Amino acid sequence: MKRIVEHVIAIPGARHGHLSDAVRERIEQMVLRGDIEAGERINELRLAGRLKVSRGPVREALRSLERAGLLVAIPNRGMFVRRLELEEALHLYDVRAGLARVAARLAALRASAKQLKRLQALFQRMQQACAAREVAAFNHWNSAFHAELMETSCNPRLIAMSESVRNELQLYLGKGVVGPAQLRKSQAEHRVVLAAIERGDAEGAGAALEAHVLSGKQRMLDYLGSRGEGIRAARLAP
Amino acid sequence: MKRIVEHVIAIPGARHGHLSDAVRERIEQMVLRGDIEAGERINELRLAGRLKVSRGPVREALRSLERAGLLVAIPNRGMFVRRLELEEALHLYDVRAGLARVAARLAALRASAKQLKRLQALFQRMQQACAAREVAAFNHWNSAFHAELMETSCNPRLIAMSESVRNELQLYLGKGVVGPAQLRKSQAEHRVVLAAIERGDAEGAGAALEAHVLSGKQRMLDYLGSRGEGIRAARLAP
DNA sequence: GCGGTTAGAATTGTCAACAATATGAAGCGG
DNA sequence: CCGCTTCATATTGTTGACAATTCTAACCGC
Numbered sequence: 001m002k003r004i005v006e007h008v009i010a011i012p013g014a015r016h017g018h019l020s021d022a023v024r025e026r027i028e029q030m031v032l033r034g035d036i037e038a039g040e041r042i043n044e045l046r047l048a049g050r051l052k053v054s055r056g057p058v059r060e061a062l063r064s065l066e067r068a069g070l071l072v073a074i075p076n077r078g079m080f081v082r083r084l085e086l087e088e089a090l091h092l093y094d095v096r097a098g099l100a101r102v103a104a105r106l107a108a109l110r111a112s113a114k115q116l117k118r119l120q121a122l123f124q125r126m127q128q129a130c131a132a133r134e135v136a137a138f139n140h141w142n143s144a145f146h147a148e149l150m151e152t153s154c155n156p157r158l159i160a161m162s163e164s165v166r167n168e169l170q171l172y173l174g175k176g177v178v179g180p181a182q183l184r185k186s187q188a189e190h191r192v193v194l195a196a197i198e199r200g201d202a203e204g205a206g207a208a209l210e211a212h213v214l215s216g217k218q219r220m221l222d223y224l225g226s227r228g229e230g231i232r233a234a235r236l237a238p
Numbered sequence: 239m240k241r242i243v244e245h246v247i248a249i250p251g252a253r254h255g256h257l258s259d260a261v262r263e264r265i266e267q268m269v270l271r272g273d274i275e276a277g278e279r280i281n282e283l284r285l286a287g288r289l290k291v292s293r294g295p296v297r298e299a300l301r302s303l304e305r306a307g308l309l310v311a312i313p314n315r316g317m318f319v320r321r322l323e324l325e326e327a328l329h330l331y332d333v334r335a336g337l338a339r340v341a342a343r344l345a346a347l348r349a350s351a352k353q354l355k356r357l358q359a360l361f362q363r364m365q366q367a368c369a370a371r372e373v374a375a376f377n378h379w380n381s382a383f384h385a386e387l388m389e390t391s392c393n394p395r396l397i398a399m400s401e402s403v404r405n406e407l408q409l410y411l412g413k414g415v416v417g418p419a420q421l422r423k424s425q426a427e428h429r430v431v432l433a434a435i436e437r438g439d440a441e442g443a444g445a446a447l448e449a450h451v452l453s454g455k456q457r458m459l460d461y462l463g464s465r466g467e468g469i470r471a472a473r474l475a476p
Numbered sequence: 477g478c479g480g481t482t483a484g485a486a487t488t489g490t491c492a493a494c495a496a497t498a499t500g501a502a503g504c505g506g
Numbered sequence: 507c508c509g510c511t512t513c514a515t516a517t518t519g520t521t522g523a524c525a526a527t528t529c530t531a532a533c534c535g536c
Contacts, residue, residue, distance in 0.1 A: 017313045054491045063298045067305040075255045076497050078518060091393045098340035102332055155329045161399065292521045314488060314527050
């Protein structure tokens with residue numbers, strides 16, 4: 001199946017920084033939004049034409065995204081949107097869980113009064129969405145909560161890596177696999193995390209957030225199991 | 239101070255895969271081996287000349303290394319070898335510790351008999367080096383031990399990220415800061431890790447290896463403190 | 477002598493053309 | 507009808523050249 005018309009979305013002429021950075025951001029968006037589906041090959045010339053730039057910056061951008069794990073390069077064949085196998089997604093969940101533990105631990109140690117208040121406010125938003133069974137709203141505030149928590153860790157490298165892993169995982173499943181049923185459970189886990197942060201319990205917060213991520217991993221497995229997929233690889237889950 | 243003669247180390251003509259990959263590996267080596275010192279600017283044209291390639295592949299390689307955190311790009315000024323501040327090194331140690339915990343936990347769960355034997359053998363090598371006060375040998379087997387442990391985790395993404403963080407940290411201090419004095423302490427921590435893995439104690443192994451990394455972080459701080467540097471940022475250590 | 481200004485050189489950013497390789501279809505023999 | 511070969515096409519890999527920007531240093535007025 002092929003689109004007949006290729007939309008041209010040129011990159012603004014006047015800008016700051018590298019052209020390849022703007023290109024990278026565009027392609028990253030396309031990949032994460034699912035405009036280009038997993039496994040699909042990326043045509044340099046066509047992409048360059050759509051963005052109204054040359055192939056040089058495009059190749060640099062693709063190389064960067066390859067290192068980020070969003071694309072894979074096959075010599076003389078080109079760049080492909082990475083197709084994440086279940087096995088790899090599980091591996092990434094484990095990494096994510098480890099990073100989350102560190103983040104929560106640091107957040108509990110370093111949270112300022114203002115940051116704590118923001119976390120509590122976001123928790124309340126989730127609470128409301130949870131009560132109203134509004135999955136979309138819950139996901140939105142959930143993302144904000146996790147982002148704020150990361151910010152609270154005051155560790156830029158940790159934030160960047162978590163974001164990177166999160167992006168890669170998004171390759172596997174377009175959006176979160178949280179059905180209305182698991183909202184309460186997820187929110188209960190958030191409560192434990194927040195409570196630990198509030199009382200400055202670093203280890204508790206770390207363990208709680210790590211458990212929350214691993215719970216999400218299990219949710220994904222259950223979801224796939226209910227669809228009959230990926231049962232083979234389930235043994236990889238600790 | 240400038241080198242008068244620039245050694246030409248051309249890249250072999252016949253090879254598999256991308257030319258830019260070979261270039262990237264070369265530059266990565268140069269940076270990690272300290273051939274190009276931190277903060278130094280990288281001249282694309284000269285580098286391309288030394289490697290007997292054009293600037294295109296060089297730029298792609300540099301872009302990849304930028305994403306890996308080894309270089310920083312300043313628009314219209316070029317690429318610089320990243321100068322790691324103490325603060326950032328401490329952040330990276332925290333990330334590394336979190337990844338190490340996950341790795342050890344998984345290793346304890348998944349270690350095969352053969353892998354366990356290899357870990358024990360490497361531990362014995364370290365033991366010998368420790369008794370003989372041979373720092374260089376200890377560092378060598380120490381690296382091998384940690385690498386084998388990572389391998390045992392059976393999580394490729396975790397291994398790659400740990401390696402990446404390790405490389406970045408190497409930017410800060412050329413080699414490990416382990417003096418003969420701390421060999422015994424480090425080895426004692428190894429013993430705890432190995433013992434936990436041997437008895438399949440996942441949480442114990444995770445906690446032990448994390449503690450080991452954080453102990454290394456503290457070692458670095460002590461080392462710097464004894465040289466009068468970086469006392470200002472010491473408050474960042476949890 | 478010193479600060480600001482301004483050409484010139486050096487370097488990065490971008491592009492378009494050329495070479496090498498893979499893809500796919502047509503033709504051929506079995 | 508199926509598999510193999512061959513050739514045309516499309517796409518990636520690489521290069522050198524040109525444009526834009528920054529750095530250097532000589533120059534000028536004070």
